[in-house]
Amino acid sequence: MKYRFEQSMRWYGPNDPVDLWHLRQAGCTGVVTALHHIPVGEVWTIEEIKKRQTMCEAAGLHWHVVESLPVSEDIKRQTGNYLEHIANYQQSIRHLAACGVHVITYNFMPILDWLRTDVAYEMPDRSRALRFERKAFMAFDLHLLQRPGAERDYSETELAEARAYYDSMPADKREQVFSNCLLGLPGSDVPFTPAEVLAALQQYQHIDEQRLQQHLIYFLQQVVPVAEAVGSRLAIHPDDPPYPLLGLPRIVSTEAQLATFLNAVPSPANGLCFCTGSLGVRPDNALVPMIERFADRIHFVHLRSTSRDAEGNFVEADHLDGDVDMVAVISALSAVMQQRRVHLPMRPDHGHQMLDDLHKTTYPGYSAIGRLRGLAELRGVEAAVLHQQD
Ligand code: DNO
Numbered sequence: 001m002k003y004r005f006e007q008s009m010r011w012y013g014p015n016d017p018v019d020l021w022h023l024r025q026a027g028c029t030g031v032v033t034a035l036h037h038i039p040v041g042e043v044w045t046i047e048e049i050k051k052r053q054t055m056c057e058a059a060g061l062h063w064h065v066v067e068s069l070p071v072s073e074d075i076k077r078q079t080g081n082y083l084e085h086i087a088n089y090q091q092s093i094r095h096l097a098a099c100g101v102h103v104i105t106y107n108f109m110p111i112l113d114w115l116r117t118d119v120a121y122e123m124p125d126r127s128r129a130l131r132f133e134r135k136a137f138m139a140f141d142l143h144l145l146q147r148p149g150a151e152r153d154y155s156e157t158e159l160a161e162a163r164a165y166y167d168s169m170p171a172d173k174r175e176q177v178f179s180n181c182l183l184g185l186p187g188s189d190v191p192f193t194p195a196e197v198l199a200a201l202q203q204y205q206h207i208d209e210q211r212l213q214q215h216l217i218y219f220l221q222q223v224v225p226v227a228e229a230v231g232s233r234l235a236i237h238p239d240d241p242p243y244p245l246l247g248l249p250r251i252v253s254t255e256a257q258l259a260t261f262l263n264a265v266p267s268p269a270n271g272l273c274f275c276t277g278s279l280g281v282r283p284d285n286a287l288v289p290m291i292e293r294f295a296d297r298i299h300f301v302h303l304r305s306t307s308r309d310a311e312g313n314f315v316e317a318d319h320l321d322g323d324v325d326m327v328a329v330i331s332a333l334s335a336v337m338q339q340r341r342v343h344l345p346m347r348p349d350h351g352h353q354m355l356d357d358l359h360k361t362t363y364p365g366y367s368a369i370g371r372l373r374g375l376a377e378l379r380g381v382e383a384a385v386l387h388q389q390d
Helices: 020-025 044-059 073-076 082-098 133-142 156-168 173-180 195-202 210-228 255-264 286-291 326-340 355-357 368-389
Strands: 007-009 031-034 062-067 103-107 118-122 128-130 233-237 269-273 299-302 306-308 315-316 345-348
Touching: 007 020, 007 062, 007 315, 020 044, 020 062, 020 173, 031 044, 031 345, 044 062, 044 082, 073 082, 073 210, 073 368, 082 133, 082 210, 103 299, 118 173, 128 345, 133 156, 133 173, 233 299, 255 286, 299 326, 326 368, 345 368, 355 368
Parallel strands: 007 031, 007 345, 031 062, 062 103, 103 233, 233 269, 269 299, 299 345
Antiparallel strands: 118 128, 128 315, 306 315
């Protein structure tokens, strides 16, 4: 028997313009979804979980991965109601397990989730991609958001580059970069306001990398035993982009950082969502050796590639293009699955907006056709890899 990826896509729920049947037609057997309507920190009830599960099953799809069960800012900072939020998190893990949903993705990025300066960057083939442009980001930080103290995080050269870039930006470009950087959390249509972000940043002033790491480890010590007891696995998503932004610490970006919290709570239930698109932005993250090293702790896979340039910008490439050696990554993951005798859930992470989707409004990165193309290509690579193993 061959072990292969359980193919899936993310579905944002009943408001997602992409229909569940479309995921099925793309070849998915599984769905990755979350109860975005429940406020962060509250318990996911069995009733709400079952409602979502019934929707997935009506399209012949199995809800096998939660992305995400979000971790509150109170938990990340250890302030306010964090103990209650942790108790609620434990309860949600139990409820999900009672319904048969056993893989839970989350992240530990302060305040914002993933961040791009451009969510509709035109590629040479006229499809649209997500892009991070370093100078645009610096212009946002220094001149649009005007984060107090931001200038301390940049060199003289960078400050001059950011100023020149900002001065050259037409008003509509300024607005666009501003709103792209302030996009709300995944699944939400409500953007952050600059005032909210500035106030939240203020609350992280005394939290450095070491402190945030301690908070993650404390959180894991509380929730991992609960996950283990009910046969579930936690899968932390790496930071995206994988380096500090806005003066906030990052603790899930490098191989050494992953090793630290995995070793600190050494249970198989304390695992990773191995996202090649996020980790692959750093040239010092060697993806195949990381897969081999963390083989037993990978519970969910996001496959995506990016192209970096010498200036520190990156754009999301086609799934088989860019800096990630996708064939090598899939070979390594396939070997892990055969060794561990598991089918790992996998989703093509993001896709270009293309064809008919260019006229639709979808969640950035989550239009249907680009992901369908990505999944088809990835599935083809996996089939070839499995054939070669014969
Ligand atoms: C971006 C996603 C992330 C991811 C969360 C997991 O498209 O990969 O938003 O879902 O960081 O908690």
